[in-house]
Amino acid sequence: MKPEIIAALAAAGGTLLTAVGLPATYLQARAARKAASSSVEAAQISARALHLQTRRTVQRDAYLGVLTATDEFRRAAWSRTLAPILHDSRDLDEITDEMADAHNDLLRAIAVVTLDSPDDVAASVQLIKDHAETLFYSCQSDENEDMDEPIWWVAGKDGDELASSSRVIDLFDNARKKYISTVRKYLNDEVPEIT
Structure with a gap:
């Protein structure tokens, strides 16, 4: 050739x-550029999912904090309400201080939930706060200590009404139930989308 x-x-x-x-x-x-881009997108989606999971865990802890504080405050308020009737051996000021501490803990827990919650959860926790305020100030009333069951004014559907201590505690318990229902709906039904 x-x-x-x-x-x-x-x-x-x-x-x-x-x-x-x-x-x-x-x-x-x-192809390498597309693979790198896909990897970056996958990492971003994973990071968003982790952030949402962390946020929901923090919210769940805050919601539980309100429930715990609500139960403790209810116990302390009921103890303060019944102390004069049952002739509790503890000093009334000590019982009142215990109730005040539980009330402050409840207000702190409510503040955390109010800051980082959807409107319906914030509204339900506000209802707890409103009834807790009524209960807190009413339980400290010395006017009714000789009665079998103290009474006080509370805001009712048709204006203010006289209510017994058990009625005020019932209102507080109903607010707690509404809060639980609202939080359950939020945590179980409203799953945020990952975009």
């Missing part, structure tokens, strides 16, 4: 390899 023909074939082969090789290299680079 003549050297000119061999050189011509080699040149044509090199041109053919270059013509085929450049698009192949381009396609490989494009």
